[in-house]
Amino acid sequence: MTNYHFTGIKGSGMSPLAQILHDIGHEVQGSDIDKYFFTEKPLHDRNINVLLFDENNIKEGMTIIAGNAFPDTHPEIVRAKELGLSVIRYHDFLGDYMDQFTSIAVTGAHGKTSTTGLLAHVLSGYSPTSFLIGDGTGKGEEDAANFVFEACEYRRHFLAYSPDYAIMTNVDFDHPDYFQDIEDVFDAFQTMAMQVKKGIFACGDDPYLQKIQAPVPVLYYGFEEHNDFAARNIEKTTEGTSFDVFIRNELFHRFSIPLFGDHTVLNALGVISLCHYEKVPADIIQKGLETFEGVKRRFTExxxxxxxxxxDYAHHPTEIKATVQSARQKYPAREVVAIFQPHTFTRTQKFLQEFGESLSLADQVYLCDIFGSARENAGDLTIQTLADIIDNSHILQEDSVDQLLKHENAVYLFMGAGDVQKYQEAFERKLK
Known part of the structure; x- marks a missing residue:
């Protein structure tokens, strides 16, 4: 048993890793700033001690896991080095830790979190599986055979890993504060592909993923005929979606998922493809698919x-389209009201027209002030800039959520990666 201290324990990767190490019997504590993050609830549920940053948190005999946001000059890291303690960066620790399992990275511009959650749930029904999901949830199994984790392309963070398998959902241009263009994004995924040890499952409907080169087999899934795993005879209802899976043009099985929208079929196909390769029987896959309850902030009702x-966490035009499509499938008779808070000025500026087009798919649009990053300059851009290109859109303040009440037979989509929840909470208070 090791005694771990996490510097930055509320991070979206750090919190689940702390949960995993706690679950398999280690002593775990950590520190962070004095602000509530949704990633900390599972820590409190496990009685993991969450402290405020303080060099006195660091004691003899601890191993320090440090989040990437904290420089070597951070007081806790300085103290740890003075005491001669081992300080391991999050990505380095995770890269080494996964070597003892069949490791599966789930990556892509969109759909990572949902697909990681679904894969972890389905595989757990077959053999013990530990998992780390970017919505702040993790679970450690003492006798785990598999390790499923979400691997993010931002700042090429995922290049710290050499997993056995990778599921690649799509390549799209996002994080314009870091990536130059879509070719730069593709370059990151191409580099990642060269580090995978056993096999890659990639969405073959994505033109960039079709070009991936790798030293291991690349198996494709998708709607189009040329894919190794293809979804056909799709039936969409207000209860969910059913489809046949053909493996190289031979019928494998018909699956049903309690999920909505084309993107959820693709996520499920990625999971089915990997599970089939790992010899998980079709009936166990189906049972996992139908009992999946979703992940945090992904079409949470x-x-x-x-x-x-x-x-919903949708913060990119592609994701907004998918969320609106899901709402229309599940609630065809209701008005779709989008309440959107853009995340970062750089992303809003870069995709201004695309945001206008995707939000216009809703029946009504309400816009919240842009949630900026401390690292960027807003320039002349305001939420009014986006409102000007969307017909009949309205700007929403926390104290003006009353205007949403006039939509009686509606499905309200609160979307964004910032703190859009405060608008939702204000609206829920009004309703109650």
Whole structure:
């Protein structure tokens, strides 16, 4: 048993890693700033001690796992080095840790978190599986055979890993504060592909993923005929989606998922492809698919007084389109009301037209002030800039959520990666 201290324990990767190490019997504590993050609830549920940053948290005999946001000059890291303790960066620790399992990285511009959650759930029904998901949830199994984790392309962070398998959902231009263009994004995925040890499962409907070169087999899944794993005879209802899976043009099995929208079929196909390769029987795959309850902030529903409220992390035009499509499939008779908070000025500026087009797919659009990053300059850009290109859109403040009440038979989509939840909470208070 090791005694671990996490510097920056509320991070979206750090918190699940702390949960995993706690679950398999290690002593775990950590520190962070004095602000509530949704990633900390699972830590409190496990009675993991979450402290405020302080060099006195560091004691003899500890191993320090440090989040990437904290420089070597951070007081806790300085103290640890003075005491001669081992300080390991999050990515380095995770890269070494996964070597003892069949490791599966789930990566892509969109769909990572949902696919990681779905894969972890389905595989757990077959053999013990530890997992680390970017929504802040992790679980460690003492006798785990598999390790499923979300691997993010931002700042090429995922290049710290050499997993056995990778699922690649798509390549799209995002994080314009770091990547130059889509070719730069593709270059990151191409480099990652060269580090995979056993096999890659990639969405073959994505023109960039079709070009991936790798030293291991690349198997493709998708809607189009040329894929190794293809979804056909798709049936969409208000209960979910059913489809046949053909493996190289031979019928494998018909699956049903309690999920909505084309993107959820693709996520499920990636999971089915990998599970088939790992010899998981079709009936166990189906059981996992139908009992999956979703991940945090991905089409998460609340019903108050007959009104359907959806919380979703969608912060890119591609994701907004997918969320609107899901809402239309599940609630065809309801008005779709989008409440969107853009995340970062750089992303808003870069995709201004695309945001306008994707949001216009909703029946009504309400816009919240841009959630900026401390590292960027807003320039002349304001939320009004986006409102000007969307017909009949409205700007929403926390104290003006009353205007949403006039949509009675509606599904409300609260979307964004910042703190859009505060608008949702204000609206829910009004309803109650």
């Amino acid at each position: 609340t019903v108050i007084d007959g009104r359907i409220i959806i919380d």
